[in-house]
Amino acid sequence: xxxxxxxxxxxxxxxxxxxxxxxxxxxxxxxxxxxxxxxxxxxxxxxxxxxxxxxxxxxxxxxxxxxxxxxxxxxxxxxxxxxxxxxxxxxxxxxxxxxxxxxxxxxxxxxxxxxxxxxxxxxxxxxxxxxxxxxxxxxxxxxxxxxxxxxxxxxxxxxxxxxxxxxxxxxxx
Numbered sequence: 001x002x003x004x005x006x007x008x009x010x011x012x013x014x015x016x017x018x019x020x021x022x023x024x025x026x027x028x029x030x031x032x033x034x035x036x037x038x039x040x041x042x043x044x045x046x047x048x049x050x051x052x053x054x055x056x057x058x059x060x061x062x063x064x065x066x067x068x069x070x071x072x073x074x075x076x077x078x079x080x081x082x083x084x085x086x087x088x089x090x091x092x093x094x095x096x097x098x099x100x101x102x103x104x105x106x107x108x109x110x111x112x113x114x115x116x117x118x119x120x121x122x123x124x125x126x127x128x129x130x131x132x133x134x135x136x137x138x139x140x141x142x143x144x145x146x147x148x149x150x151x152x153x154x155x156x157x158x159x160x161x162x163x164x165x166x167x168x169x170x171x172x173x
Contacts, residue, residue, distance in 0.1 A: 003042065004028065005052035006064060009071065012046040019068050020052075031068055082120075083162035084113045109160075116157050120168065123147060 004010070008020040015032040022029035027039040040046070091109040130143045152170020161167045 004048065007052040007067065009049040010046045011049055012040065012044075015040075017049075019071055021064050021068065082117050082166045084110065085160055085162045088113075088160055113160060116154075116160065120154070120166075123150060 003023060004020050006020055006023065009017070010020065010030065011017055012030070012032070015030070015035050015038055017034075018030040018032035018038075020028050021031050021037070027041055029037060029039055031037050088109045093107045093109055093112055095105040095107070097104070127144065127147050130140055130147070133140070135143070148170060151168045154168040155170055158167040
């Protein structure tokens with residue numbers, strides 16, 4: 001059995017997606033996307049997504065942690081924690097139809113907010129996949145322009161963001 005090195009990506013039947021952050025003579029220390037740090041036996045069953053060589057590693061824990069964050073953001077659709085503006089927290093959105101005989105619909109803003117943040121994060125993942133794809137340069141530019149226009153269409157929701165740096169940004173004319 002060949003040992004996996006630090007940085008190897010795996011998929012475990014119980015814990016899901018994770019990255020090997022340390023290797024001992026008996027166990028892998030794996031930081032899983034959902035459950036955080038867990039130890040698993042070297043001979044335990046799991047799928048190897050991307051294996052790294054097992055050689056002496058002089059990488060600092062800070063570098064491993066930084067790399068892990070980048071890997072998780074790049075290869076998953078994990079939603080980043082983005083705070084909702086305080087004035088809307090626990091509020092309600094009310095959708096009123098023009099026809100007064102129809103009833104209004106109330107939606108908790110926190111629920112709506114979660115969907116907006118997921119949409120933004122998935123657009124970012126799609127951008128990364130476009131940029132790292134084997135498409136020709138013109139196709140990448142064309143697709144990136146569509147994504148930028150989508151961001152521009154979503155700027156209406158920027159009022160909900162607590163921090164300006166998290167907001168949607170279009171092409172800006």
